[in-house]
Amino acid sequence: MAFSHLLELENVHTELSLAEGTLRAVDGVSLTIDAGETLGIVGESGSGKSMTALSIMRLLPRSGRIVEGSIRFKDRVLSDLSEDEMEAIRGTEMAMIFQDPMTSLNPVYRTGWQVGEPLRIHRHVGSGEAIATATDLFRQVGIPDARSRVRHFPHMLSGGMRQRAMIAMGLSMSPSLLIADEPTTALDVTIQAQILDLLRRLNREYGTATILITHNLGVVAGMCDRVIVMYAGRIVEQGRTEDVFSHPEHPYTWSLLRSIPRLDAEPHEPLTPIEGSPPDMVHLPAGCKFQPRCPFAVARCSREEPSLLQVRDQLARCWVTQAGTELNG
């Protein structure tokens, strides 16, 4: 059936017009997510993972534009909607939480007022009831002493508590899709563990579909059913988390997994670094975008760009693995 997925992106291209030229931030991304699922999007800064999220939410910066492709959410094509219609969906049916809660909460309003805002605007509830609901949400996300915390301004809360307040705001309308963009990157590990535990619980209890954007492969391993790996605005690998981690079929994923120190490795166990630097998005190389850093590259890789095709249990954008070569090690 055509509309069977909760969210479906088809061949989405998003461009940013910069002084240096046009930057293809998202270059032909297709993905789906269903109710109750947690999808991870991994990549480094500039890989296009956040721009993909902002394209879905239609919250692109002024210089950004979706130039091609379609985004369907439930039965609607989002690009067909007016800004008012989109506004009605944001915060109610889909919500986004950001990396830095200090810059995304308004410093001059009390936290409870902000968390209750979607209810006042979209459900037209009174401010008393909105505060009561906000207090209840604070309790659900584990903010201690919720009754007094709703009266506090953002700067009076710790980083972990502000991030919980953001999550509470995202959840206030029980959205069917939650997009979390690096929700724990600015937090300490013990607080990260608390927040991830909370997201896991929400996903389990309410069936909220979650897109988790992160650069942390460990977070993906613990949280996500499926994972998408992005490089230079493209999906380079996509599949079930177990498959991608146990036998990566794109050299970038393969290299990334070998380059990070792991807690379950012995001290001083050698790391294999990825050579070179992340790509210059305005002047991308010809052919495969990872090819200049790839230990497996063959002549064809610098001439033609591979497509995202089935390789064993997942999809990979790589000439080498598509030809049947196994990435060793």
Place this chain on the structure above:
Amino acid sequence: MAEPLIEVRGLKTWFPVRSGVVSRITGHVRAVDGVDLTISQGETLGLVGESGCGKSTLGRSILRLVEPTAGEVYFRGKNILRLRRGGMRRIRREMAIIFQDPFASLDPRQTVGDILGEALDIHRLTSTRRGRAQRIAELLGLVGLSSDLAGRYPHEFSGGQRQRIGIARALAVEPLFIVCDEPISALDVSIQAQIINLLEHLQEQLHLTYLFIAHDLSVVKHISDRVAVMYVGKVVEVSPAGDLYRRPRHPYTGSLLSAIPIPDPRLERSRERIILKGDVASALDPPSGCRFRTRCFKAQPRCAESEPPLDTVNQGDHQAACYYPLA
């Protein structure tokens, strides 16, 4: 065990908090609040803890980049907190620091050659222009950069290359000891291993001693010989790296380790996790007794009454400050 290069005893670094119209001192942030540590010649001591625990302040206090409030820091047997300017200047040549943010720590108006040359000039390490240029080329070579790049400015380099320049600057004075303060946390994931490998390689080649400060326990485990764990101004556990990770004894270390995600879906999903309650205690007004007791799942009344000392727990060199250590 090798000769201790650095010995820290009872070190305290407090920052006054002022308030009111006359800026009276109303309290102190006890960033470092009574730390004892030894760093042996040639080893890497990892220092971990969450933001605000005082790990960076401890690193800077050892170098006297911030002035400690009390205690002693012995560098090759000499208490450097007693040294006056001239004496300290001689010692400075033997110590260096690498900062977290290679974007903020390099002057954008200086060329790479000038940045490296400055350290050489201050300590009069080269006497001729040719010698200076040669040494700059040599330093760039050490960190894996081409010597042709000496005329370029920091903005022309990527994050990873800029961190290499930061490392070259630290090496300019030929130090024995380097404080690495979160040297890879600002870098892209795919670049981090390059810098870790470079630091390890340089240590071997130049017989360096590192204090490696980081919040990422996986990185610290990888690079360290011994690891010290800090919580609100105190070292709560110190141990050889392997032993600490195999058998953490302080409940805080146990919960930190269980919170680190491992990039292996099967392992990660079957792990038992200790989820702590609440937030880190305040260094302005730390709890009585053990500072971790307000979040600790093993806390007893005794923990509020007196502060547990750092005692040997496992065999050998493993110490923890806890009355009820983990099994």
